[in-house]
Amino acid sequence: MPGVYKLGFFRKLLIGLGKRIYYRKAEKVNVLGVSLMIRAVLRQYQEVLGSLDKAMKIFQSQVAITADEVITNLIYEPLMLGVSMSFALSRAIQDGPFTIHALIWGMIGKAYNKTFEYPLLELNEDGTGKFIIRTKGKSCILCSGVHDVTIEDLGDNDYGDILATLFGTIIREAWKYLESPYELLESKETKCILRGDPCCEITISFKSKY
Amino acid sequence: MSNLNDKREIMKLHSKIYIGNLLIKMYYPNVITFLIKNVGPDEAKQRIFRIGQEVGREMLKIWDPKTTDIKKMILKWYKLMWNSTKYVKVKKIKEKDREIYRIIDKKCGVCDPETTIEGLEMPCVSIDGYLDACLEYISARTPLSSYKVQTIRSIAMGDPYCEHEIEIKR
Numbered sequence: 001m002p003g004v005y006k007l008g009f010f011r012k013l014l015i016g017l018g019k020r021i022y023y024r025k026a027e028k029v030n031v032l033g034v035s036l037m038i039r040a041v042l043r044q045y046q047e048v049l050g051s052l053d054k055a056m057k058i059f060q061s062q063v064a065i066t067a068d069e070v071i072t073n074l075i076y077e078p079l080m081l082g083v084s085m086s087f088a089l090s091r092a093i094q095d096g097p098f099t100i101h102a103l104i105w106g107m108i109g110k111a112y113n114k115t116f117e118y119p120l121l122e123l124n125e126d127g128t129g130k131f132i133i134r135t136k137g138k139s140c141i142l143c144s145g146v147h148d149v150t151i152e153d154l155g156d157n158d159y160g161d162i163l164a165t166l167f168g169t170i171i172r173e174a175w176k177y178l179e180s181p182y183e184l185l186e187s188k189e190t191k192c193i194l195r196g197d198p199c200c201e202i203t204i205s206f207k208s209k210y
Numbered sequence: 211m212s213n214l215n216d217k218r219e220i221m222k223l224h225s226k227i228y229i230g231n232l233l234i235k236m237y238y239p240n241v242i243t244f245l246i247k248n249v250g251p252d253e254a255k256q257r258i259f260r261i262g263q264e265v266g267r268e269m270l271k272i273w274d275p276k277t278t279d280i281k282k283m284i285l286k287w288y289k290l291m292w293n294s295t296k297y298v299k300v301k302k303i304k305e306k307d308r309e310i311y312r313i314i315d316k317k318c319g320v321c322d323p324e325t326t327i328e329g330l331e332m333p334c335v336s337i338d339g340y341l342d343a344c345l346e347y348i349s350a351r352t353p354l355s356s357y358k359v360q361t362i363r364s365i366a367m368g369d370p371y372c373e374h375e376i377e378i379k380r
Contacts, residue, residue: 023230026230026231026232027230027231027232027235027292027317027319028228028229028230028231028292028293028294029228029229029230029231029234029291029292029293029319030224030225030227030228030269030290030291030292030293031224031225031227031228031229032221032224032225032227032269032272033265033269033290033291034229034234035224036264036265036268036269037234037261037265039264040260040261040262040264040265041241041261043264044241044245044257044260044261045244047257048245048248048249048257049248058244062237062240062241062244063237065240066233066236066237066240067233069236070232070233070236106230107229107230107233108227108228108229108230109227109228109229111227111228114223114227115224115227138220139220139223139224141224141227141229144220144221144224145221145224145268166233
């Protein structure tokens with residue numbers, strides 16, 4: 001069976017080191033530039049399709065495809081020293097927050113501490129549960145560059161579903177690879193500074209297969 | 211809606227943070243393909259240019275580099291956007307009636323050599339938009355008579371590097 005049963009102390013130590021080396025070696029781009037770029041792309045999609053609603057739906061479906069490709073690359077292709085991301089994957093649901101933290105840290109580096117809270121896990125006795133990823137106050141890397149979207153523009157859409165789709169796809173594919181006993185139900189933005197909430201929050205809900 | 215002053219502070223903070231570029235490089239071809247399919251290659255090119263221009267304008271509002279030297283500005287821009295100028299060279303060519311700047315980028319932030327994008331001649335045209343925003347910024351402080359930005363080589367088209375050209379008429 002792929003992955004490990006549970007992440008041990010030594011493996012966690014290596015993952016902690018690995019995420020730092022990976023971030024240091026990676027080609028990088030400015031966070032503000034990315035959030036502004038997403039907004040600019042959405043604006044173009046909106047002009048072409050006629051509404052922000054349609055634009056966001058198309059955008060999210062494209063994010064899901066890209067995330068799928070990215071996670072497949074990360075799991076199967078060696079990242080460094082012949083080791084792929086599968087080294088950091090465990091079947092124990094309790095390791096979820098650690099792995100999510102390492103994954104985001106690998107993308108954003110030590111700025112993680114300024115922008116995100118440590119991920120939370122809520123596990124119920126019936127096998128359902130959720131991971132909660134929360135930004136530190138208003139410091140959302142996605143919404144901070146947005147100043148021209150009103151609650152009316154958003155309608156039923158959640159701007160942060162772009163990130164939620166990304167995280168959800170990554171977890172779904174990782175669990176598929178691990179043959180995890182859990183399956184992902186939904187990955188949704190549940191709080192957003194664009195709606196007046198004090199922070200942005202993504203909730204990834206899941207249930208046990210058995 | 212959150213307080214704009216807070217937001218500006220957060221944007222300033224974010225302008226100093228860098229994330230891995232892997233997702234952007236993998237996502238960028240989707241944007242181009244979508245636009246070509248929906249509006250055709252010519253309009254797609256204009257829209258991609260506008261994406262770069264909008265990002266450039268917004269970032270310059272936050273960043274405010276306070277320089278009017280084109281070469282310095284371009285290198286500063288690359289440093290700010292991709293945290294490195296290691297693979298970028300700017301050549302200045304002075305001619306009688308014009309100045310030309312050639313920006314050679316061996317590791318383009320949007321072109322992936324392994325991904326071929328069909329239907330658009332120069333996919334990294336968004337970089338032209340960034341450069342145009344930089345020139346607009348400079349021109350607002352030290353007026354430039356007329357300028358043109360274009361991409362003449364692109365990694366995504368099989369070239370060994372991306373090359374952007376700025377032509378400024380005297």
